[in-house]
Amino acid sequence: MSILFSPLTLRGTTLRNRLWVSPMCMYSAADGVPQEWHHTHLAQFASGGAGLIVAEATAVSPEGRISPRDTGIWTDEQRNAWAPIVAAIHARGSKAGIQLAHAGRKASTWWPFSGRRGSVAAEDGGWPTLAPSAVAYEGFAEPVALDAAGIDAVVSDFAAATRRSLEAGFEVLEVHGAHGYLLHQFLSPLSNRRDDEYGGSLENRARLLLRVVRAVRDAAGGARAGKPGVWRGSPQEGVPLIVRISATDAADGGFDVDEAAIVAEWAVEAGADLIDVSSGGLVAHQAIEVSPGYQVPLAAKIRKTAGVPVTAVGMITDGAHAESVLAAGDADAVFVGREWLRDPHFALRAAHELGVEVDYWPKQYQRARWAN
Template identity: 50%
Template sequence: MSALFQPFTLRDVTIPNRVWMPPMCQYSAAPEGPSTGAPNDWHFAHYAARAAGGTGLIIVEATAVSPEGRISPYDLGIWNDTQVEAFRRITRFLTSHGTVPAIQLAHAGRKASTERPWKGGAPVGPDAYGWQPLGPSPLPFAAGHPVPTELTVAEIREIVEQFTDAARRALDAGFEIAEIHGAHGYLINEFLSPHSNHRTDAYGGSYENRTRLALEVVDAVREVWPEDKPLFFRISATDWLEEDGWTADDTVRFAAQLKEHGVDLLDVSTGGNASGARIPVGPGYQVPFAARVKAETPLSVAAVGLITDAEQAEKILANDEADAVLLGRELLRNPSFARLAARELGAEVHVPDQYHRSV
């Protein structure tokens, strides 16, 4: 039987297959007004199409725990009840089609307050709905980016509480899985890496200090996230720097700790924290990092990174390199990837009644 279409159970949640959709920002929420940060018709249609296409798990894009935590003014947020109500429409539809709804809780840190990618992605100021970014240290992400305001210990504790509140709201909104965003150069990743964290207090310097915020967030979220529901953590397994960066060795060490703190699966990506890093992009280029975590720790893992066809995805799982695959660009191109992959591999997947003529 196809490995790609075997169910996967974490705690009391069973995901019907291993074709998963990773968080991919749509930059399509209102930047101001009562619906700021709330999902709208675009988001509903976007996620509903992938559920109708048979995707087993959909992780809703990076959703900010505070207004300042958005990557752009057009990002989703989950800091108020208006946003919660709007999310319920999406989670109800996904659940009705057998897709497990998940959400990525995020804070953009020093990479916040930027324009939408198709508008260039440059930093924006108050005249374009922008704000002053925050970070572990007063180090800009890249030339032309603002120097972030260095967070005080009191402000760090406030952000931990924001993740706690966001997790409570995510549960109320109908999500079955929460993922903490610790990758791609956003706030938690900034604290993890010595490239971006030059603090000299309890949140900087040593490995133990640099991982402190991440573990505090995990503990805070796990405390309010139900025992029967899984918790994921997304990580950049390497900064792709020759020195003074977060490394694959750090990731393996940290993965074991995350397991001890109640994380159920590591969503393994790479990069995003060093603007000048050279990344050898190619088919499945990030899979070896997931495979190493799976081989050397007790934590379940999901692999990402230019996984584009059924045979490739099947091989990753059959070789025990990961427990599931997350297909980003391919699901943007083809919302029905899971249904077509099932046909190719001789497996079965949920098909809406209205689409049975396509089987």
């Protein structure tokens, strides 16, 4: 019996396996509108057997984009462009998710293959960035500290993006609270120097993330997890909601795994169904030693300490490794990034390597199903 290739049900949505595609930015959109590249890129993973495919960090507002070439979901045009991509994923048997994001002080930057680095100037199409405090990421332009009205607008933008995502057909939502982007910036004392209700204590630093989670859950339907009746409907209703967090800043004085476990529990109480555990991204001087499965212990600790379902990620490149993570009880599902880029049929290959029979091999690929 394979745990990796057993289904997982979140609310009323059943995912055919637990080997999922992480959101990975393609930096190939035009004015936030996904292009043909995104259609082919994402649909191929569904043909390759993925249980869930989460589209890249998609900005909830123009100023929330990491770069001018990021995808967005703040207009109806963007929603309409996402719809056929979602339909293609569904037609191939996978579930389609979207990562809702705001880059905060790491917005308005050059995309990786632009040949340039740092912040994009206004004359090149850049814009002023927003953050909890006027503290710049190393090498980037200084951001503007959000005021109360600006914070309220961020929450409203996430709610509006949720509604458009559902209209486009997405069946799973992920709130991006990791990798040094806006919600993570509020969580960490290294970037949050506020002295109001959004700064100081962990409860205050987590306030914006939890407001966003509640707003997204309200827009997505269903009761708050663990507390039926707080929101409309029952806990089984509504669209599954994942929250991605960086469980450590890997820098002195930063957000750490003990605080992350507390925030994870709060997020589930606020309406999240699953915590996607990653790490880092807040500061350039982070100290992270990378190796296969290097982030799995973070997921395991949060799962054990907070008692919430989690996903693991981080240099998991073969089916046996992914299976072992789940078998050890370290996570409930596995997100994989680069290996899917190397092999868009990673799930089919992993099933074959593990000796697992799956019934979603494309008919067109049956001749490759067996070794000879």
